[in-house]
Amino acid sequence: MLLEVKHVKKIYQSGPSQTIALRDVDFSLDKGEYVAIMGESGSGKSTLLNLLATFDQASQGSIHLAGQDLAQIKADKVAQFRRDMIGFVFQDFNVLDHLSNRDNILLPLVLNNQKVAQMEARLNELAPLLGIEALLDKYPYQVSGGQRQRIAIARALVAQPDIVLADEPTGALDSKSSRQILDLFIRLNEMGHTLLMVTHSSAAAATANRVLFIKDGIIFHELYRGQATEADFQDRINHALAVLAK
Structure with missing residues (x-):
């Protein structure tokens, strides 16, 4: 098991008032899975992604990634753990305009002090x-x-991470570019990459092998694609979303 989330609760404190963003989230992810997380705005999906990304810590419960309890990572080791273990894809790309595309891609390896020859070899694998x-x-x-x-x-x-976390990766793209990115995700998963994607798009979620639906801070429902076509799976996802909205 690559990722294990057990009874995770997240509370935000603002003076005397509390906001419970996650109440009791419990799920696991095996190496090589491609999972989508869906939910309405305010359901807690972005909070969950931030916890998995080590940008924040759970108030209760535990998250283990590749056997490591995220809460036990020392503060001065978190950034290194993140670079080594987790890849990130954001809706707004988060690339640096003052760096070339080459340098943007190689930045994690530069921060890890890898040799130029190693970096170029890795880039030559990825670019095609x-x-x-x-x-x-x-x-x-x-x-x-x-x-x-x-x-x-x-x-x-x-950096060949154990898992790639994608936050609305097609949210800023037109339909043609979105489809190209989703086809790329499918191919990456077929190559063995583990993907966890937060999305509001049923079309995007239908490319995953499993969809988790989050509502009011808990995992409300989940669907497995099995042998269904993307179109059939999307229909099932839309039906689940309709139930979720009631």
Whole structure:
């Protein structure tokens, strides 16, 4: 088991008042899975992603990634753990405009003090896979949104993390670019990468193998795709969302 989330609760304190963002979240993820998390705004899905990403800590419960209790990582080791174990893909790309696309991708390896030859070898593996060979010496502002997201995905993968966390990865893209990114996620998963994606899009979620639905801070329901087509799975997801909204 790669990821284990057990009875996680998250409370935000503001003076005398409390906001319970997560009440009792419990699920696990095996290596090589592709899982989507869905829920209405305010359901707690972004809070959950922040906890998994080590950007925040749970108030109660535990999260283990690759056997490591996230709450037990020392403060001065968190950034290193994050770089080694977790890749991130964000809705707004989070690439740095003053760096070339090449340097954006290699940044995690630079921070890990890897040798230039190792970095170039890793980039030479990724670039053809993501179709970005012609983009490496350009800057983010010189390429399209879909291409920027490919650069961001390359950066997420470059350090060969145990899991990739994606937060609304198609939210800022048009339908054609969104489909290209989702096809890329499918291919990456087929290659063995473990993906966990938060999305509001049933079309995006239908590319996953399993969908978790979060409501009022708990996992309300889950669906497995099995042998269903994307279209059939999307219909089941939409039905679940309709029930969830009641």
